[in-house]
Amino acid sequence: MRVGRPVKALPQPICNYCGAKAVLVRADEDAYPYREDHGPLWICAPCEAWIGIFARSTRHLPLGRLANAELREWKARLHAALEPMVEAKVRRDGCNTFEARSKGYKWLADKLEIDEKKCHIHLLDVDQCKAAIEIIESFERERRSGEPR
Ligand SMILES: [Zn+2]
Incomplete structure:
Protein backbone atom coordinates (compact mmCIF):
# COMPACT_ATOMS: atom_id res chain seq x y z
CA MET A 1 0.00 0.00 0.00
CA ALA A 67 8.05 42.05 17.15
CA ASN A 68 6.29 44.97 18.80
CA ALA A 69 7.21 48.64 18.30
CA GLU A 70 10.05 48.52 20.85
CA LEU A 71 11.62 45.40 19.37
CA ARG A 72 11.22 46.70 15.81
CA GLU A 73 13.14 49.81 16.86
CA TRP A 74 15.97 47.74 18.35
CA LYS A 75 16.06 45.46 15.33
CA ALA A 76 16.46 48.54 13.12
CA ARG A 77 19.32 49.77 15.32
CA LEU A 78 21.02 46.39 15.25
CA HIS A 79 20.65 46.29 11.48
CA ALA A 80 22.17 49.77 11.21
CA ALA A 81 25.09 48.72 13.42
CA LEU A 82 25.76 45.44 11.65
CA GLU A 83 25.43 46.40 8.00
CA PRO A 84 28.53 48.65 7.83
CA MET A 85 30.54 45.70 9.21
CA VAL A 86 29.02 43.44 6.57
CA GLU A 87 29.84 45.93 3.81
CA ALA A 88 33.38 46.33 5.12
CA LYS A 89 33.86 42.58 5.09
CA VAL A 90 32.57 42.35 1.52
CA ARG A 91 35.11 44.99 0.44
CA ARG A 92 37.95 43.45 2.45
CA ASP A 93 37.42 39.75 1.73
CA GLY A 94 35.63 39.95 -1.59
CA CYS A 95 32.85 37.65 -0.37
CA ASN A 96 29.17 38.27 -1.08
CA THR A 97 26.80 40.11 1.25
CA PHE A 98 24.92 36.98 2.25
CA GLU A 99 28.13 35.22 3.27
CA ALA A 100 29.48 38.25 5.11
CA ARG A 101 26.22 38.71 7.01
CA SER A 102 26.02 35.06 7.99
CA LYS A 103 29.61 35.24 9.31
CA GLY A 104 28.65 38.37 11.21
CA TYR A 105 25.80 36.56 12.94
CA LYS A 106 28.04 33.60 13.66
CA TRP A 107 30.49 35.97 15.35
CA LEU A 108 27.65 37.58 17.30
CA ALA A 109 26.26 34.20 18.38
CA ASP A 110 29.65 33.35 19.80
CA LYS A 111 29.90 36.67 21.65
CA LEU A 112 26.31 36.47 22.92
CA GLU A 113 26.88 32.83 23.88
CA ILE A 114 23.75 31.69 22.11
CA ASP A 115 23.10 28.97 19.57
CA GLU A 116 24.14 30.03 16.08
CA LYS A 117 20.72 28.98 14.77
CA LYS A 118 19.03 31.35 17.22
CA CYS A 119 21.23 34.28 16.29
CA HIS A 120 19.30 36.06 13.61
CA ILE A 121 17.81 39.54 13.66
CA HIS A 122 14.25 38.20 13.55
CA LEU A 123 14.80 35.80 16.44
CA LEU A 124 16.51 38.06 18.95
CA ASP A 125 14.64 39.83 21.75
CA VAL A 126 15.21 43.40 22.94
CA ASP A 127 17.92 42.51 25.46
CA GLN A 128 19.80 40.42 22.91
CA CYS A 129 19.58 43.22 20.33
CA LYS A 130 20.97 45.68 22.88
CA ALA A 131 23.78 43.29 23.81
CA ALA A 132 24.59 42.68 20.14
CA ILE A 133 24.76 46.41 19.40
CA GLU A 134 27.07 46.91 22.37
CA ILE A 135 29.35 44.12 21.11
CA ILE A 136 29.51 45.64 17.62
CA GLU A 137 30.11 49.17 18.93
CA SER A 138 32.90 48.16 21.28
CA PHE A 139 34.49 46.09 18.51
CA GLU A 140 34.37 49.11 16.19
CA ARG A 141 35.84 51.37 18.89
CA GLU A 142 38.73 48.97 19.44
CA ARG A 143 39.32 48.60 15.72
CA ARG A 144 39.39 52.36 15.21
CA SER A 145 41.72 52.96 18.14
CA GLY A 146 44.12 50.41 16.64
CA GLU A 147 44.30 52.24 13.33
CA PRO A 148 47.41 54.24 12.53
CA ARG A 149 46.79 57.97 12.63
ZN1 LIG B 1 -0.29 39.87 21.28
Missing part, protein backbone atom coordinates in the same frame (compact mmCIF):
# COMPACT_ATOMS: atom_id res chain seq x y z
CA ARG A 2 1.32 3.39 -0.88
CA VAL A 3 1.04 6.06 1.65
CA GLY A 4 0.83 9.63 0.45
CA ARG A 5 3.28 12.09 1.83
CA PRO A 6 1.84 13.71 4.93
CA VAL A 7 0.75 17.26 4.32
CA LYS A 8 2.79 19.61 6.45
CA ALA A 9 0.62 21.64 8.77
CA LEU A 10 0.60 25.35 8.18
CA PRO A 11 2.48 27.28 10.83
CA GLN A 12 0.46 29.09 13.45
CA PRO A 13 2.71 31.68 15.05
CA ILE A 14 1.81 32.73 18.56
CA CYS A 15 2.19 36.31 19.74
CA ASN A 16 5.32 36.57 21.88
CA TYR A 17 3.64 39.15 24.11
CA CYS A 18 0.10 37.93 24.85
CA GLY A 19 0.16 34.33 23.62
CA ALA A 20 -2.71 34.87 21.17
CA LYS A 21 -2.68 33.28 17.74
CA ALA A 22 -1.25 35.62 15.14
CA VAL A 23 -3.32 36.33 12.02
CA LEU A 24 -1.95 36.47 8.48
CA VAL A 25 -2.70 39.79 6.79
CA ARG A 26 -1.95 41.03 3.31
CA ALA A 27 -1.28 44.51 2.04
CA ASP A 28 -4.83 45.09 0.79
CA GLU A 29 -6.44 44.28 4.16
CA ASP A 30 -7.50 46.80 6.81
CA ALA A 31 -5.34 45.35 9.58
CA TYR A 32 -2.18 45.74 7.49
CA PRO A 33 0.14 48.11 9.39
CA TYR A 34 2.13 49.60 6.50
CA ARG A 35 1.02 51.84 3.68
CA GLU A 36 3.36 50.08 1.28
CA ASP A 37 3.31 46.38 0.52
CA HIS A 38 5.98 44.57 2.56
CA GLY A 39 4.49 41.19 1.78
CA PRO A 40 2.15 39.18 4.01
CA LEU A 41 2.63 39.58 7.76
CA TRP A 42 1.70 37.55 10.81
CA ILE A 43 0.17 40.09 13.15
CA CYS A 44 -1.23 40.43 16.66
CA ALA A 45 -3.33 43.59 16.42
CA PRO A 46 -3.79 44.24 20.20
CA CYS A 47 -0.02 44.13 20.76
CA GLU A 48 0.79 45.93 17.48
CA ALA A 49 3.31 43.16 16.94
CA TRP A 50 4.12 41.50 13.63
CA ILE A 51 6.64 39.56 11.59
CA GLY A 52 7.08 38.98 7.86
CA ILE A 53 7.29 35.66 6.09
CA PHE A 54 10.10 34.05 4.13
CA ALA A 55 10.00 35.24 0.54
CA ARG A 56 8.31 32.70 -1.71
CA SER A 57 7.27 30.60 1.29
CA THR A 58 4.09 28.84 0.20
CA ARG A 59 3.41 27.93 3.83
CA HIS A 60 3.74 31.53 5.03
CA LEU A 61 6.58 30.54 7.29
CA PRO A 62 7.32 33.44 9.67
CA LEU A 63 10.82 34.93 9.60
CA GLY A 64 11.02 34.77 13.37
CA ARG A 65 9.23 35.95 16.47
CA LEU A 66 6.55 38.64 16.41
Whole structure:
Protein backbone atom coordinates (compact mmCIF):
# COMPACT_ATOMS: atom_id res chain seq x y z
CA MET A 1 0.00 0.00 0.00
CA ARG A 2 1.32 3.39 -0.88
CA VAL A 3 1.04 6.06 1.65
CA GLY A 4 0.83 9.63 0.45
CA ARG A 5 3.28 12.09 1.83
CA PRO A 6 1.84 13.71 4.93
CA VAL A 7 0.75 17.26 4.32
CA LYS A 8 2.79 19.61 6.45
CA ALA A 9 0.62 21.64 8.77
CA LEU A 10 0.60 25.35 8.18
CA PRO A 11 2.48 27.28 10.83
CA GLN A 12 0.46 29.09 13.45
CA PRO A 13 2.71 31.68 15.05
CA ILE A 14 1.81 32.73 18.56
CA CYS A 15 2.19 36.31 19.74
CA ASN A 16 5.32 36.57 21.88
CA TYR A 17 3.64 39.15 24.11
CA CYS A 18 0.10 37.93 24.85
CA GLY A 19 0.16 34.33 23.62
CA ALA A 20 -2.71 34.87 21.17
CA LYS A 21 -2.68 33.28 17.74
CA ALA A 22 -1.25 35.62 15.14
CA VAL A 23 -3.32 36.33 12.02
CA LEU A 24 -1.95 36.47 8.48
CA VAL A 25 -2.70 39.79 6.79
CA ARG A 26 -1.95 41.03 3.31
CA ALA A 27 -1.28 44.51 2.04
CA ASP A 28 -4.83 45.09 0.79
CA GLU A 29 -6.44 44.28 4.16
CA ASP A 30 -7.50 46.80 6.81
CA ALA A 31 -5.34 45.35 9.58
CA TYR A 32 -2.18 45.74 7.49
CA PRO A 33 0.14 48.11 9.39
CA TYR A 34 2.13 49.60 6.50
CA ARG A 35 1.02 51.84 3.68
CA GLU A 36 3.36 50.08 1.28
CA ASP A 37 3.31 46.38 0.52
CA HIS A 38 5.98 44.57 2.56
CA GLY A 39 4.49 41.19 1.78
CA PRO A 40 2.15 39.18 4.01
CA LEU A 41 2.63 39.58 7.76
CA TRP A 42 1.70 37.55 10.81
CA ILE A 43 0.17 40.09 13.15
CA CYS A 44 -1.23 40.43 16.66
CA ALA A 45 -3.33 43.59 16.42
CA PRO A 46 -3.79 44.24 20.20
CA CYS A 47 -0.02 44.13 20.76
CA GLU A 48 0.79 45.93 17.48
CA ALA A 49 3.31 43.16 16.94
CA TRP A 50 4.12 41.50 13.63
CA ILE A 51 6.64 39.56 11.59
CA GLY A 52 7.08 38.98 7.86
CA ILE A 53 7.29 35.66 6.09
CA PHE A 54 10.10 34.05 4.13
CA ALA A 55 10.00 35.24 0.54
CA ARG A 56 8.31 32.70 -1.71
CA SER A 57 7.27 30.60 1.29
CA THR A 58 4.09 28.84 0.20
CA ARG A 59 3.41 27.93 3.83
CA HIS A 60 3.74 31.53 5.03
CA LEU A 61 6.58 30.54 7.29
CA PRO A 62 7.32 33.44 9.67
CA LEU A 63 10.82 34.93 9.60
CA GLY A 64 11.02 34.77 13.37
CA ARG A 65 9.23 35.95 16.47
CA LEU A 66 6.55 38.64 16.41
CA ALA A 67 8.05 42.05 17.15
CA ASN A 68 6.29 44.97 18.80
CA ALA A 69 7.21 48.64 18.30
CA GLU A 70 10.05 48.52 20.85
CA LEU A 71 11.62 45.40 19.37
CA ARG A 72 11.22 46.70 15.81
CA GLU A 73 13.14 49.81 16.86
CA TRP A 74 15.97 47.74 18.35
CA LYS A 75 16.06 45.46 15.33
CA ALA A 76 16.46 48.54 13.12
CA ARG A 77 19.32 49.77 15.32
CA LEU A 78 21.02 46.39 15.25
CA HIS A 79 20.65 46.29 11.48
CA ALA A 80 22.17 49.77 11.21
CA ALA A 81 25.09 48.72 13.42
CA LEU A 82 25.76 45.44 11.65
CA GLU A 83 25.43 46.40 8.00
CA PRO A 84 28.53 48.65 7.83
CA MET A 85 30.54 45.70 9.21
CA VAL A 86 29.02 43.44 6.57
CA GLU A 87 29.84 45.93 3.81
CA ALA A 88 33.38 46.33 5.12
CA LYS A 89 33.86 42.58 5.09
CA VAL A 90 32.57 42.35 1.52
CA ARG A 91 35.11 44.99 0.44
CA ARG A 92 37.95 43.45 2.45
CA ASP A 93 37.42 39.75 1.73
CA GLY A 94 35.63 39.95 -1.59
CA CYS A 95 32.85 37.65 -0.37
CA ASN A 96 29.17 38.27 -1.08
CA THR A 97 26.80 40.11 1.25
CA PHE A 98 24.92 36.98 2.25
CA GLU A 99 28.13 35.22 3.27
CA ALA A 100 29.48 38.25 5.11
CA ARG A 101 26.22 38.71 7.01
CA SER A 102 26.02 35.06 7.99
CA LYS A 103 29.61 35.24 9.31
CA GLY A 104 28.65 38.37 11.21
CA TYR A 105 25.80 36.56 12.94
CA LYS A 106 28.04 33.60 13.66
CA TRP A 107 30.49 35.97 15.35
CA LEU A 108 27.65 37.58 17.30
CA ALA A 109 26.26 34.20 18.38
CA ASP A 110 29.65 33.35 19.80
CA LYS A 111 29.90 36.67 21.65
CA LEU A 112 26.31 36.47 22.92
CA GLU A 113 26.88 32.83 23.88
CA ILE A 114 23.75 31.69 22.11
CA ASP A 115 23.10 28.97 19.57
CA GLU A 116 24.14 30.03 16.08
CA LYS A 117 20.72 28.98 14.77
CA LYS A 118 19.03 31.35 17.22
CA CYS A 119 21.23 34.28 16.29
CA HIS A 120 19.30 36.06 13.61
CA ILE A 121 17.81 39.54 13.66
CA HIS A 122 14.25 38.20 13.55
CA LEU A 123 14.80 35.80 16.44
CA LEU A 124 16.51 38.06 18.95
CA ASP A 125 14.64 39.83 21.75
CA VAL A 126 15.21 43.40 22.94
CA ASP A 127 17.92 42.51 25.46
CA GLN A 128 19.80 40.42 22.91
CA CYS A 129 19.58 43.22 20.33
CA LYS A 130 20.97 45.68 22.88
CA ALA A 131 23.78 43.29 23.81
CA ALA A 132 24.59 42.68 20.14
CA ILE A 133 24.76 46.41 19.40
CA GLU A 134 27.07 46.91 22.37
CA ILE A 135 29.35 44.12 21.11
CA ILE A 136 29.51 45.64 17.62
CA GLU A 137 30.11 49.17 18.93
CA SER A 138 32.90 48.16 21.28
CA PHE A 139 34.49 46.09 18.51
CA GLU A 140 34.37 49.11 16.19
CA ARG A 141 35.84 51.37 18.89
CA GLU A 142 38.73 48.97 19.44
CA ARG A 143 39.32 48.60 15.72
CA ARG A 144 39.39 52.36 15.21
CA SER A 145 41.72 52.96 18.14
CA GLY A 146 44.12 50.41 16.64
CA GLU A 147 44.30 52.24 13.33
CA PRO A 148 47.41 54.24 12.53
CA ARG A 149 46.79 57.97 12.63
ZN1 LIG B 1 -0.29 39.87 21.28
